[in-house]
Amino acid sequence: MGVTGPASIGPRPRVRRFPPGITLAIGLAGLFGIWFMVPLEIAARLGLMLVLAAGFYAYWLNRATDRAVKNLLLIPSITIMFGVTLTPLLYLLYISFHRVTMLNFNGEWPFVGLTNYIRLVTEDPLFYPNLVRSLQLLVFAIALQLVIGLLLALLCNREFRGRSLVSTILLLPIMTNTIVVGLLWKYMLDYQTGLVNLLLSYVNVPAQPWLTNQPLPLIQGIPVIGGWLVSNFNANYGFLSIIWTNTWQWTPFVFLLLMAGLRSLSQEPFEAARVDGANGWQTFWFITLPMLKPVIGVVLLLRAVDLMKSFGLIWTLFGNAPFTRILNIHIHTLGLGSQNYSMAAALSIIVGMLSIGIFLILRRTSGPQVH
Amino acid sequence: MATSPKLRKRRIDSVSVFVGMAIVAVLLVWAFPFIWMLLGSVKPARDIISDQLVIFFSPTLEHYREIFTRQPFSRFLLNSLIVASSVTVVTLTAGLLAAYGMSRFSAGGRWFELWVLATRMVPPVVLLIPLFLIFRVLGLINTLWALIIADTTFLLSFVIWTMRSFFDEVPTSLDEAAMIDGASRMQAFRYVVLPIAVPGIVTSTILTFIFAWNEYLFAIVYATGTTSKTLPAAAADFITGYAINWGPIFASGTVIVLPVFLLSIVLQRYITRGLMLGAIK
Numbered sequence: 197m198g199v200t201g202p203a204s205i206g207p208r209p210r211v212r213r214f215p216p217g218i219t220l221a222i223g224l225a226g227l228f229g230i231w232f233m234v235p236l237e238i239a240a241r242l243g244l245m246l247v248l249a250a251g252f253y254a255y256w257l258n259r260a261t262d263r264a265v266k267n268l269l270l271i272p273s274i275t276i277m278f279g280v281t282l283t284p285l286l287y288l289l290y291i292s293f294h295r296v297t298m299l300n301f302n303g304e305w306p307f308v309g310l311t312n313y314i315r316l317v318t319e320d321p322l323f324y325p326n327l328v329r330s331l332q333l334l335v336f337a338i339a340l341q342l343v344i345g346l347l348l349a350l351l352c353n354r355e356f357r358g359r360s361l362v363s364t365i366l367l368l369p370i371m372t373n374t375i376v377v378g379l380l381w382k383y384m385l386d387y388q389t390g391l392v393n394l395l396l397s398y399v400n401v402p403a404q405p406w407l408t409n410q411p412l413p414l415i416q417g418i419p420v421i422g423g424w425l426v427s428n429f430n431a432n433y434g435f436l437s438i439i440w441t442n443t444w445q446w447t448p449f450v451f452l453l454l455m456a457g458l459r460s461l462s463q464e465p466f467e468a469a470r471v472d473g474a475n476g477w478q479t480f481w482f483i484t485l486p487m488l489k490p491v492i493g494v495v496l497l498l499r500a501v502d503l504m505k506s507f508g509l510i511w512t513l514f515g516n517a518p519f520t521r522i523l524n525i526h527i528h529t530l531g532l533g534s535q536n537y538s539m540a541a542a543l544s545i546i547v548g549m550l551s552i553g554i555f556l557i558l559r560r561t562s563g564p565q566v567h
Numbered sequence: 568m569a570t571s572p573k574l575r576k577r578r579i580d581s582v583s584v585f586v587g588m589a590i591v592a593v594l595l596v597w598a599f600p601f602i603w604m605l606l607g608s609v610k611p612a613r614d615i616i617s618d619q620l621v622i623f624f625s626p627t628l629e630h631y632r633e634i635f636t637r638q639p640f641s642r643f644l645l646n647s648l649i650v651a652s653s654v655t656v657v658t659l660t661a662g663l664l665a666a667y668g669m670s671r672f673s674a675g676g677r678w679f680e681l682w683v684l685a686t687r688m689v690p691p692v693v694l695l696i697p698l699f700l701i702f703r704v705l706g707l708i709n710t711l712w713a714l715i716i717a718d719t720t721f722l723l724s725f726v727i728w729t730m731r732s733f734f735d736e737v738p739t740s741l742d743e744a745a746m747i748d749g750a751s752r753m754q755a756f757r758y759v760v761l762p763i764a765v766p767g768i769v770t771s772t773i774l775t776f777i778f779a780w781n782e783y784l785f786a787i788v789y790a791t792g793t794t795s796k797t798l799p800a801a802a803a804d805f806i807t808g809y810a811i812n813w814g815p816i817f818a819s820g821t822v823i824v825l826p827v828f829l830l831s832i833v834l835q836r837y838i839t840r841g842l843m844l845g846a847i848k
Contacts, residue, residue, distance in 0.1 A: 269668030272661035284697035505690040531696040
């Protein structure tokens with residue numbers, strides 16, 4: 197158009213409008229023509245059709261009235277979302293109600309109703325342990341990240357030299373590839389060559405088997421319930437390593453959010469508390485924490501959503517070893533390892549509903565400012 | 568009374584020293600693993616698996632040579648770049664338009680909004696199996712198309728959600744003023760709203776690119792051949808059933824994180840803002 201800025205827009209250029217019906221007809225004829233008449237490979241034809249559709253789309257968008265623009269704007273996104281999320285989801289639902297494995301994938305798919313779901317819940321010996329592990333990871337990792345993140349934020353909530361350096365360094369783990377974080381800690385926690393055990397040996401602590409399913413001595417030593425916690429609630433080194441690795445990667449994120457929250461608090465209550473002679477602990481417990489509550493709610497929500505997506509850390513640390521497997525990894529193993537597509541599909545649906553459920557519960561409890 | 572200011576001053580100093588030490592400790596915990604990885608990538612193989620702490624060693628580039636000459640890592644790097652940039656272009660083009668529509672007209676209504684939100688909340692692993700089967704039927708397994716399509720599933724909703732918040736911050740009176748001056752709706756969008764939303768566009772471009780660059784779940788399942796493998800999947804491949812080849816892992820890990828670190832440091836402001844956008848609004 198040759199228009200470069202708001203100042204030079206001027207009166208709207210007179211566009212000779214084609215009636216929408218005619219342009220639509222031309223466009224559709226073009227698409228059909230390419231699909232049926234052009235002697236090229238499918239990919240090339242699809243590409244040509246895409247180019248033509250994009251051209252017509254731009255043409256319509258630039259000439260549409262406000263009412264039409266409203267709907268036109270969504271067309272690319274809705275098309276893509278329909279293709280890449282809604283279609284697979286419906287397909288997933290369909291598979292989960294049929295019996296589909298590698299053997300009959302190209303043949304008949306018998307309809308089995310809810311059988312896959314029922315078999316998963318009643319017959320799969322790994323379902324409940326994996327569910328417990330997923331939820332336990334959620335609770336422990338969030339608790340640890342919240343405590344450490346809050347401590348860090350309070351520590352850094354003052355002016356000091358190198359403050360921006362702290363934020364920069366703490367941004368790096370968040371942006372690092374999860375696979376790389378997992379591999380890095382797999383090395384750091386190695387029994388013989390890992391940095392953690394090497395450092396421990398300098399303070400005369402014997403090497404710890406971080407990447408095994410050995411029970412944690414501290415928990416196993418608890419009188420009555422120790423053994424029960426170990427056998428049912430993952431009180432082992434491997435699970436601890438998973439929680440720690442996730443905490444290492446994501447505490448900085450919690451820190452960033454809480455830091456921003458702390459800085460946005462109004463200073464008046466703190467001054468009033470100082471005038472009234474409150475000590476540091478009282479100020480924290482009765483003023484900082486209540487005022488920070490909304491931000492903490494948001495942190496909980498975001499971390500919970502993200503922890504429900506965990507996959508890579510456990511995958512790199514332990515692969516699909518049964519003693520550290522969570523539901524997400526169980527989907528992979530059922531579907532691509534055992535090639536039992538319909539069971540994996542049923543599990544996927546359960547995981548999806550579980551994530552949405554957790555999200556809704558936390559959103560309700562964490563207040564209105566989260567959407 | 569005369570000594571009290573002095574006393575107070577000294578107390579503050581000891582607190583500062585404590586805080587300073589704590590902050591240094593924090594930095595060590597979070598920065599040192601990366602330094603250890605960088606060092607590991609130039610350490611001779613026998614020093615990496617030594618059961619003593621090796622701090623002084625003669626640096627070597629053998630691991631980088633290994634991944635770039637004996638393994639086709641330049642190809643994997645190219646694959647990663649192609650996937651990440653295509654996903655960024657596609658999601659940003661579609662996402663910007665949709666976000667503007669949602670911000671200005673609540674286009675799509677409540678249902679579309681819920682759908683976008685749901686695709687952000689639900690773990691991508693839920694779509695692992697159906698996409699795998701669809702790609703297998705379409706013959707897209709082991710092509711870059713599979714990765715581009717799969718990454719779009721969760722990144723498009725990210726772009727829409729982020730950009731909508733940015734567009735919401737641009738006052739509607741600006742669009743209206745432009746339209747009173749004779750601009751069409753799309754001209755107002757292009758010449759008035761988009762330039763103001765440039766920080767938001769930068770933010771979502773970078774984050775989308777980094778997220779696609781870091782994506783591993785679909786990569787280790789849909790793209791395992793040389794022509795389509797991306798860097799994270801290639802790095803994970805150094806764990807075999809028998810041994811872990813640490814040197815090349817550190818070298819490839821460095822290749823994966825270095826561009827991201829450079830972006831994070833240079834564009835820290837944008838990235839931090841983008842990460843916090845979904846949270847505080």
